[in-house]
Amino acid sequence: MGVSTISPPGPATARRSAGIAGLLAAALTLTVGHLVAAIIDPDASPFIALGGAVVDATPTWLKDFAASTFGTADKAVLFLCMALVAAALAYGIGLLAVKRPTAAAIAVVVLAGVCGVAAMGRAGTGMLAWLPALVGAGAGVIALRAMVETLNGPREDTGDELDEPSRDAGGPDRRSFMRSATVVGVVAVASAVTGVIVSAARSTASRARDLLQLPAPAVPAPPLPDGVASATEGVEPFVTPNDDFYRIDTALIVPDVDPAAWTVRVHGLVENEVELNLDDLLARDLIETHVTLTCVSNPVGGDLIGNALWLGLPIREVLAEAVPLPEADMVLSRSIDGFTASTPIEVLTDDRDAIFAVGMNGEPLPTEHGFPVRMVVPGLYGYVSATKWVVELEVTRFADATAYWTDRGWSERGPIKTASRISVPRPSAHVSAGDVAVGGAAWAQHRGIAKVELQVDEGPWEEATLAAEATVDTWRQWSWTWTDAQPGQHTLRSRAYDPDGVQTSTVEGVIPDGATGWHTIYVYVD
Incomplete structure (x- = not known):
């Protein structure tokens, strides 16, 4: 009976293992850095500090694109993009570490240095803002070297020929690599969890907010008038939760x-x-x-x-x-x-x-x-x-x-421009033929809304019914009935009037002082 063997891993498997080592080392670098920051200075977290520097350095047009495309999810998208770039760099450093471990270690230190400099440049950070990035880099270099050594160094001969070989002579020791990779992964997860716990324990704002008792206003706001909300079902509430x-x-x-x-x-x-x-x-x-x-x-x-x-x-x-x-x-x-x-x-x-x-x-x-x-x-x-x-x-x-x-590049003064929005129906919505309820909001803060008009396709402009006005500093909701809507695709437009006249129809982007144009949507009548 022959001795069972495992085929030695090929070059592709070895490269993949090296890339995984780079990813795990990067994860450890960031999580250890974040844990140290949670202990000494939360604003000095390497990933957060680098993200802040990226935000500050991002061109205006790209920030505009992110805000208009992703809205309040723009930060999540930024973190995702940064994570993808960091993962690509980490994978490359892992590949480099197999052949040139010193160069790979230098690359880790350089990247950590960039994070440390970014942390030192953040408002409110202290004299030790560089320390989380440095400690994280040290942990990452040690972890990367430990994992790569299992992919490079020869296995000691035990003399036991019945042992199932985990690598050929001079090749990767897959068992040792898996053990070291598992240890690094567990430490990275533990560091991340501990960092979250420490951050939560150190947070003063949330606890203090829960305990804060606000005084009664000396000048309460007047009660909202009846009919301040749009009569159209589905329009956002007048007061935003x-x-x-x-x-x-x-x-x-x-x-x-x-x-x-x-x-x-x-x-x-x-x-x-x-x-x-x-x-x-x-x-x-x-x-x-x-x-x-x-x-x-x-x-x-x-x-x-x-x-x-x-x-x-x-x-x-x-x-x-x-x-x-x-x-x-x-x-x-x-x-x-x-x-x-x-x-x-x-x-x-x-x-x-x-x-x-x-x-x-x-x-x-x-x-x-x-x-x-x-x-x-x-x-x-x-x-x-x-x-x-x-x-x-x-x-x-x-x-x-x-x-x-x-x-x-934005304007130094930013008065809000008169605008209107169709909230119901939503763009590309399908509605039933006949009478269609339309509603939305218009705003011209500190001037007030005098009138809102709607247009279907290229037809005449028709005046909407304005909801009651709370103050000139709030939006004003409106409703309108599109009578006898016929099947097919149609265009709806809205425009608002302030005391000085109608909002401009000129289409401009948000840079440098706010977007303009009439809100236009397409709907399908079935």
């Missing part, structure tokens, strides 16, 4: 702000510097106000818009205490994560309800929407006004300072 409110910002991870340590500082071209902590703010006379916010990246007919009941302190009161100098024409607000926005000072000092918001729809701000304090400014796109996790207002001039998005 917090969980459904859009979120577009530059933070890849939600900042964990300790409300007990939070302050906002007002300085610059002022006679008096002012600094408030959260207790100071909550002790003031707060107001309630319904305000609709819109993202400048919202395409015509898009859903990057939401309406909420906000609770906060009027910013004009704080600026009045600071006493801006006559030459000041802009306020540069800064988030704890380094984001900045440039807001015309007159918008923050007039009678509109521009506030430091602490509440949203009757509860403390959700952490992803700026807890403990954010800015809400009626009439301006968010990129020049709606700073979340706000910690600083610098009173300055447009001629002397620029903000995050204006540095990337």
Whole structure:
């Protein structure tokens, strides 16, 4: 009877094993780095730091494409793309390690160095921001070398010819490789799980938010009038639930702000510097106000818009205490994560309800929407006004300072443009012949909506029925009946009027100051 043997693995199998080694080593590098960051400085997580650097370096046109195409999922798409690129690099480094282990180790260190530099450049990180990337790289290099050695080195002869060989002389030791790969995989998973647990344990924002009791407003919002919602079934609610409110910002991870340590500082071209902590703010006379916010990246007919009941302190009161100098024409607000926005000072000092918001729809701000304090400014796109996790207002001039998005080609002033949207029926929907219910919303924050009209194909424009107006700072819903719709494909268009006239029909993209054009959809009548 002959001795059973296993055919030695071929070159393709060996290369695949090397690539897997690279992937596992990369996973360990990132998870160990994230665990160390969770312990010493969460903002220094290598993958998060690199993601932030990628966001900052991404061309404006690509950011516009991501926001308009993926909406609030843009960050998830970014992480997926980064993960795919990282996986490709890791696989290549694993292949390199078989023949040139030193070069592969250098490549790991260089990539970790890039992550470390990115972490050191993030706002709010400390002096040890480089350490997570360094520790992660060390773990990755050790793991990669241990796995590759099982693919390279000769197996010691035990003299037992009956042992089933796991590799031919000088070839890969598959058993040893599987053992080392399993160990690396288990350690990577354990590091990831531990990092999540440590991050959750260290989080102060979520616990503090759950305990925060908001004061009653000194000036409550007027009750919503009857008939403020569209009469058409299926149109979005007038007040957007917090969980459904859009979120577009530059933070890849939600900042964990300790409300007990939070302050906002007002300085610059002022006679008096002012600094408030959260207790100071909550002790003031707060107001309630319904305000609709819109993202400048919202395409015509898009859903990057939401309406909420906000609770906060009027910013004009704080600026009045600071006493801006006559030459000041802009306020540069800064988030704890380094984001900045440039807001015309007159918008923050007039009678509109521009506030430091602490509440949203009757509860403390959700952490992803700026807890403990954010800015809400009626009439301006968010990129020049709606700073979340706000910690600083610098009173300055447009001629002397620029903000995050204006540095990337967007307009320095961002008044919201008059727009309308058909919400029902949805684009490409199939509806039954006869009378068809149509509904949607229009907005011209701080000016108000005077009229909405609908057109079918190239027919006459017909006036829709406007829902009741809450304030000029909120969207206004509408309804309309398309009578006697005939079978076939049809085009529906909507346009809105503000007190100055009809919204423009000129089609423009979102760059540099917001999209324009009439919302147009195609529907099928069966």
